[in-house]
Structures are given as C-alpha cells and as structure tokens.
Amino acid sequence: METSDFITVLGREGHSLISAAEEAGLGSEVPTCPGWHVRDLVLHVGRVHRWATRHVAERLTEPAGLPEAEVPDELLGDWFRDGLHTLVGALDDASDDLRCWTFLRGTANARAFWARRQAHETTIHRVDAELAEGQALSPVDRDLAADGIDELLAGFHTRSRSRVRSPRPLILRVRTTDGAASEVWTMRLTEEEPSVGRGEEGDADCELSGPAELLYLALWNRLPHSGGLTVTGDADVLRLWREKSTIT
Structure with missing residues (x-):
C-alpha cells in the first residue's frame, strides 16, 4: 500500500470510529478493552492522534509523551474530529524525506511509518467502538x-x-x-x-x-x-x- 492509501484509511476509519462511539454512547463498555468505556476509547485515540501529529509536524527526533486531555462529554466528538483532521493534514503536508522519531521497523520513511501506524491504530479501535455499539463490524480491506x-x-x-x-x-x-x-x-x-x-x-x-x-x-x-x-x-x-x- 502507498502512504496516500494509509492516509485515506486513517481519515475514513477515524470518522467511522467516532460515529460508532456516538451511537454506542460514551458510557458503554468496550468488550475488547476490559475496564474501558467508550469515553476512554475516544480519549485514548484522540490523544494518540495528537501525539502522532506532534512528531510529524514538529519533526521531533525524540519521543514525546502522550498529551493529557480533559474534555467534557458534549465536546468530545468535535475534539476527536479536530485531532483527526489535524493529523491527516500533517501527514498530507509532510514530505517523504521527513526525519522524526519512529519506533517500528519495516517502513520506508518516517511519513510512511506514521501514516501506516495511525491507519492501523484507528482501524483496530474503530472495531472496538463497533463492538461496543453491538452492531455488525464494517469490513477491513x-x-x-x-x-x-x-x-x-x-x-x-x-x-x-x-x-x-x-x-x-x-x-x-x-x-x-x-x-x-x-x-x-x-x-x-x-x-x-x-x-x-x-x-x-x-x-x-x-x-x-x-x-x-x-x-x-x-x-x-x-x-x-x-x-x-x-x-x-x-x-x-x-x-x-x-x-x-x-x-x-
């Protein structure tokens, strides 16, 4: 898959995740993440998206910590969508010669790494949100x-x-x-x-x-x-x- 394909997946899966989360209700339990409710799931992925954005946009060469986030329930959906949009934009704008911190082998460059990692992070947690909703899972390509x-x-x-x-x-x-x-x-x-x-x-x-x-x-x-x-x-x-x- 090309880097652009992963970015497209990230955007699509992120929107599907938050839609499923809102349908399930923020207080619903996430059966595949013991101890978590949907609110925890959305906060986690939203924080990870912002964490990834920092490495890409600021070209950080050392790992940053996950940002803290205290978001009222009524603002959580907009907060999540804003972070997703910012991450997709940062990856779109990054060049293939981007140099920043990464943590897995197997990708050609840092831009490709972050696009791939966040596409899979978001897809797996979209599945979590749909399982919390109790509906049939959307397909994975x-x-x-x-x-x-x-x-x-x-x-x-x-x-x-x-x-x-x-x-x-x-x-x-x-x-x-x-x-x-x-x-x-x-x-x-x-x-x-x-x-x-x-x-x-x-x-x-x-x-x-x-x-x-x-x-x-x-x-x-x-x-x-x-x-x-x-x-x-x-x-x-x-x-x-x-x-x-x-x-x-």
Whole structure:
C-alpha cells in the first residue's frame, strides 16, 4: 500500500470510529478493552492522534509523551474530529524525506511509518467502538488487513518488549488464504524476543490460516481464533498468543 492509501484509511476509519462511539454512547463498555468505556476509547485515540501529529509536524527526533486531555462529554466528538483532521493534514503536508522519531521497523520513511501506524491504530479501535455499539463490524480491506498482520508480527513482536515467549522453542505460522496469492509469516518463539520471517521456515507447531481480515482481527485479539479460521497443530500456542500478545 502507498502512504496516500494509509492516509485515506486513517481519515475514513477515524470518522467511522467516532460515529460508532456516538451511537454506542460514551458510557458503554468496550468488550475488547476490559475496564474501558467508550469515553476512554475516544480519549485514548484522540490523544494518540495528537501525539502522532506532534512528531510529524514538529519533526521531533525524540519521543514525546502522550498529551493529557480533559474534555467534557458534549465536546468530545468535535475534539476527536479536530485531532483527526489535524493529523491527516500533517501527514498530507509532510514530505517523504521527513526525519522524526519512529519506533517500528519495516517502513520506508518516517511519513510512511506514521501514516501506516495511525491507519492501523484507528482501524483496530474503530472495531472496538463497533463492538461496543453491538452492531455488525464494517469490513477491513484485504490489503490493509494483510499489511496489518505484517506490522503486528514483524514490527511489534520482534521488539524486546514483546511478551510472547516460550521456554520451549515453538513455531507459529500464519497464512492468508484469500487474495491473488497466499501470504505466510513464520514466528519463532523462544525465551528471547520472537523472530519473524516471510514464507515457510521449518515445521510449524501451530498454524492459523484464513482470510486476511479475520486473521488481522484475531491476531489483535478482537475476534476469536475460530469462526472462519483454521487452526492446525497445537492450539496451546494460540492460547499463549492471546495471553501474552497485548500491545501497550
């Protein structure tokens, strides 16, 4: 996907998120974020959008802290939309030679990193808002979902912060079954941070396969590892994933 595609996704998913949040009601519980209500979800994403904007617009080379925000309920929707609009504008205006702080591998430049990261951040939390609303989920584009699997596995979970570890070496394989060609990730789990490669590498202890959209949401623990997905091998590997893979 191109950077411009991620920016388009960010804007669309942000508007869908706040619409679902307003439909659900700010006091509704978010089932996929234990302890959170919709108000907390909207505040979190709005703060993250402003945090990302600072790095892009101010070309910060060191990480900034998340901004504090105390917003009355009646102003929360406008506050969220304003932050979303500002972030989209900052990314639109940034050049591909932008230099600022980033925190994941796998993107060509800082502008591409922030557009990609915020597109996925907002998409996953849009799903949270729709689950709080109790309605059917809006679809996730297949290419976006496949890219999000790659960002999660090869980006987040190859960092030292990943808690997905095993005293016994294990291999988890993830395979898409839709699209023009299957995409495969092989994750090796040890007592160190995971390593992730593209393609089949060794015999998997467990394989999770299915359409990219369902894999994306299941690996982000927004949907169960069932219902349209196929699990082959040791299901305990997926239980380890669900218990340890939370991103903070």
